[in-house]
Amino acid sequence: xxxxxxxxxxxxxxxxxxxxxxxxxxxxxxxxxxxxxxxxxxxxxxxxxxxxxxxxxxxxxxxxxxxxxxxxxxxxxxxxxxxxxxxxxxxxxxxxxxxxxxxxxxxxxxxxxxxxxxxxxxxxxxxxxxxxxxxxxxxxxxxxxxxxxxxxxxxxxxxxxxxxxxxxxxxxxxxxxxxxxxxxxx
Numbered sequence: 001x002x003x004x005x006x007x008x009x010x011x012x013x014x015x016x017x018x019x020x021x022x023x024x025x026x027x028x029x030x031x032x033x034x035x036x037x038x039x040x041x042x043x044x045x046x047x048x049x050x051x052x053x054x055x056x057x058x059x060x061x062x063x064x065x066x067x068x069x070x071x072x073x074x075x076x077x078x079x080x081x082x083x084x085x086x087x088x089x090x091x092x093x094x095x096x097x098x099x100x101x102x103x104x105x106x107x108x109x110x111x112x113x114x115x116x117x118x119x120x121x122x123x124x125x126x127x128x129x130x131x132x133x134x135x136x137x138x139x140x141x142x143x144x145x146x147x148x149x150x151x152x153x154x155x156x157x158x159x160x161x162x163x164x165x166x167x168x169x170x171x172x173x174x175x176x177x178x179x180x181x182x183x184x185x186x
Contacts (some may be wrong), residue, residue: 004046009090013043023069040102044109047099050084050091055120057084062124070082070128070185074178077124078171082154086170092158096151118143125182135181142181149177 003025008016012096019040022032026108061080065073068078086092099110125135135142179185 001046001048004093005050005088005090007023008043008046008098008143009088010091013102014040031181036162040106043094043098043102044106047110048113051116052070052093054081054084055117057081070182071175073128074175074182074185075171077178078093078166079172081150082157082170082174083168086154086158086167092155095160115149117147121146129183131143145172146178146181150174 004021007020007024011020016039018029021027021039022029032042036045051108054059054061058176061076062073065076084091085095093134099106101107118140122139125139126133137174141150155175157164175185
């Protein structure tokens with residue numbers, strides 16, 4: 001998986017062959033095909049690994065918060081997410097660029113994973129502000145707007161040549177975006 005992140009995240013999915021991945025991983029093609037049906041299956045598994053790592057980082061960051069004011073929770077969660085995906089430009093490239101336009105099956109998978117983030121966003125927000133609160137546009141639209149902004153800012157940040165803006169600047173921007181949907185965030 002790490003070789004796939006290196007190669008696909010460095011060259012791009014379209015420019016990466018099974019032979020490239022096998023060379024980077026030190027595997028024979030037969031070993032690759034014993035694990036994956038094709039490059040597309042590997043791409044989906046790598047994407048899932050990146051998304052699972054990001055979600056685990058966010059959950060851990062939220063669990064570690066003893067000062068549970070809303071802003072601290074959001075800053076911790078955003079810092080963890082940006083660090084997990086955006087901290088390695090290859091991971092961001094796979095998450096936000098290489099998954100696009102591969103196939104209908106990959107797009108459906110990406111849509112399902114995005115729906116999991118929307119559900120996580122809604123559940124986390126409901127647990128914090130109470131079940132009576134509904135953000136402008138409802139949870140689905142608010143989550144979609146927030147995740148769209150987050151995706152673009154992390155993708156752009158990860159592609160920015162050094163020196164990149166500090167992660168705190170990205171997080172502050174995302175806190176401001178989220179404040180449009182969440183009361184008492186500032």
